Every structure is written in C-alpha cells, then in structure tokens.
Amino acid sequence: MLAGVGAPSAAANDMATTNASIFDSVDVNGDGKISRQEIIHFIDLVFISTDADGDGHLTVEEFLQWDPGYLAMAEGNDRAADMNDVKRDIYGSRDLNGDGTLEHDEFSVASLYDFYKAEVNHDRTLSQDELLNHYQIIRRVRLAIR
Ligand SMILES: [Ca+2]
Ligand SMILES: [Ca+2]
Numbered sequence: 001m002l003a004g005v006g007a008p009s010a011a012a013n014d015m016a017t018t019n020a021s022i023f024d025s026v027d028v029n030g031d032g033k034i035s036r037q038e039i040i041h042f043i044d045l046v047f048i049s050t051d052a053d054g055d056g057h058l059t060v061e062e063f064l065q066w067d068p069g070y071l072a073m074a075e076g077n078d079r080a081a082d083m084n085d086v087k088r089d090i091y092g093s094r095d096l097n098g099d100g101t102l103e104h105d106e107f108s109v110a111s112l113y114d115f116y117k118a119e120v121n122h123d124r125t126l127s128q129d130e131l132l133n134h135y136q137i138i139r140r141v142r143l144a145i146r
C-alpha cells in the first residue's frame with residue numbers, strides 16, 4: 001500500500017511511535033526526563049528479562065533476543081540482520097575478558113557509563129533526543145534499521 005502524498009509513511013510513523021513508547025517506558029515518573037535512577041531501573045529490567053535461563057549471566061544468544069522495540073520495524077525494512085550485528089558488536093565491547101558471558105555488574109556499569117556519555121547538556125538527565133540520538137545502543141540500533 002502506498003502512503004498518500006504528504007502523509008508520513010507508515011514506517012516513519014512506526015518509528016516516531018516506537019521512539020516515544022521506549023522513552024515513556026524508561027521515564028517512569030513521566031516528567032519528560034530520564035534520571036540516573038530511572039536508567040538503572042531500566043537496565044535492571046533489561047538484564048532480568050534478557051537473562052532467559054536466570055543464571056545471572058547474559059550470553060550473546062540471550063542478548064540477541066532482546067528487542068528494545070524496533071525488531072518489527074527492522075524486519076519490515078529487511079534490517080533484522082543489521083540490528084543483530086549491532087547488538088553482537090555492543091555485546092563484544094562489554095564482554096571485556098571475552099569469556100562469552102556478561103555478569104549483571106559488567107552489564108550495568110557499561111550501560112550506566114553510556115548514560116553519562118549520552119548526557120550531552122549536563123543537566124544530569126536524558127531528554128528524548130539524548131536517549132534516541134546519543135544513548136549508544138538505541139542510537140546504533142536506530143541507525144542500523146533505517
Ligand atoms: Ca523521569
Ligand atoms: Ca543466562
């Protein structure tokens with residue numbers, strides 16, 4: 001089906017909707033900013049939900065199953081493999097000793113470090129722009145699936 005002239009395409013619409021819903025799911029208190037506490041909470045949820053066998057370690061296979069919300073769009077754009085490449089690359093950069101597993105602390109520290117790197121205007125919180133365009137895993141997945 002073709003989108004009408006001047007109307008946003010379904011894909012662009014999905015992207016905007018998904019972006020907003022990811023931000024809202026992290027911004028638990030709904031103040032439009034993501035605090036350190038909120039990102040820590042989010043990171044913990046990601047770890048717990050991704051550690052499928054519950055052994056306290058993430059394997060790369062477990063990590064590849066994690067979908068921040070972009071998988072359906074990636075598949076629609078025939079970019080699911082590119083999304084997995086990004087996730088594999090990020091996993092590799094976190095598994096510093098290369099033993100093929102990430103512990104909770106290893107995962108949290110790296111994810112929190114990404115929070116500070118994404119925090120470009122130094123107000124100690126992430127805006128939606130900072131989360132989408134500067135928070136490493138979100139930024140790289142979004143770039144990979146276009
Ligand atoms: Ca908040
Ligand atoms: Ca595991």
Ligand SMILES: [Ca+2]
Binds near residue numbers: 121125
């Ligand atoms: Ca900020």
